[in-house]
Amino acid sequence: MPFDKSRVSAETGLASRLDAVTKTYGRGPGAVTALDNVTLDIRRGSFTAVMGPSGSGKSTFLHCAAGLDRPTSGVVHLGGVSLAGLNETKLTELRRSRVGFVFQSFNLVSSLTVQQNIDLPGRLSGTRAERGWRREVVDRLGLADRLGHRPAQLSGGQQQRVAIARALVTRPDVLFADEPTGALDVRTAQRILTLLRSVVDETGQTVVMVTHDPVAASYADSVLFLTDGRIVDEMTEPGADRIAEHMTRLEVRG
Numbered sequence: 745m746p747f748d749k750s751r752v753s754a755e756t757g758l759a760s761r762l763d764a765v766t767k768t769y770g771r772g773p774g775a776v777t778a779l780d781n782v783t784l785d786i787r788r789g790s791f792t793a794v795m796g797p798s799g800s801g802k803s804t805f806l807h808c809a810a811g812l813d814r815p816t817s818g819v820v821h822l823g824g825v826s827l828a829g830l831n832e833t834k835l836t837e838l839r840r841s842r843v844g845f846v847f848q849s850f851n852l853v854s855s856l857t858v859q860q861n862i863d864l865p866g867r868l869s870g871t872r873a874e875r876g877w878r879r880e881v882v883d884r885l886g887l888a889d890r891l892g893h894r895p896a897q898l899s900g901g902q903q904q905r906v907a908i909a910r911a912l913v914t915r916p917d918v919l920f921a922d923e924p925t926g927a928l929d930v931r932t933a934q935r936i937l938t939l940l941r942s943v944v945d946e947t948g949q950t951v952v953m954v955t956h957d958p959v960a961a962s963y964a965d966s967v968l969f970l971t972d973g974r975i976v977d978e979m980t981e982p983g984a985d986r987i988a989e990h991m992t993r994l995e996v997r998g
């Protein structure tokens with residue numbers, strides 16, 4: 745049954761909130777402001793794409809929003825909890841229980857099999873993935889005949905699919921994905937975007953996805969455009985053509 749978004753109450757309706765978040769790398773004249781005073785609410789049960797030219801701060805945004813990186817100033821909330829007041833242990837616990845993350849570089853554990861990699865977040869957080877859902881994710885990602893392999897025995901696209909499966913099996917409240925279709929062919933990418941769309945529509949999970957691909961972004965409910973660490977535009981339910989046009993304009997301006 746489709747998830748009824750209207751049932752989410754106002755106070756629990758936010759998956760993530762960034763309040764005046766700035767992230768600066770380094771100090772002095774060489775310092776880089778990767779995120780510049782970003783304020784943003786991400787609604788539960790929404791699918792957001794984040795786009796912008798290379799170096800505009802997309803990965804930094806995702807890492808700060810997911811609590812993987814601490815902002816230099818400003819506050820990030822996850823599911824109503826301020827991350828600013830949490831020590832590393834509490835932050836890790838919160839992330840493990842609520843957040844799934846697909847890294848741009850996959851970050852699979854090389855000594856573990858595909859199956860063990862997929863089961864790792866559940867083992868760390870003590871949550872057992874529902875068996876039916878786990879099988880569905882593995883099947884839909886085309887990994888059923890690779891479960892005994894190790895990451896080094898897989899292609900880049902297969903490793904990316906394992907990273908996506910690992911992030912999805914525990915049904916996290918929020919899934920953050922950094923270029924999750926970057927290493928995939930068009931048809932596999934479509935299958936994965938359809939899967940991401942369905943976890944939003946059917947179970948009310950929240951997806952935030954960085955992408956360079958206007959077609960991938962068109963699966964989202966809204967698209968945020970970052971330039972020089974700032975959100976400069978937002979589009980609601982745009983088609984791929986409009987997104988591509990807008991990106992071209994931003995890149996020309998930059």
Ligand SMILES: Nc1ncnc2c1ncn2[C@@H]1O[C@H](COP(=O)(O)OP(=O)(O)OP(=O)(O)O)[C@@H](O)[C@H]1O
Pocket residue numbers: 769770776777778796797798799800801802803804805
């Ligand atoms: N650990 C770091 N130390 C220093 N500077 C960094 C670090 N990480 C990112 N930066 C800088 O912050 C800025 C934003 O980087 P970020 O990776 O967030 O951009 P991006 O939009 O994701 O880029 P791309 O599309 O190329 O992956 C860049 O200028 C980058 O060089």
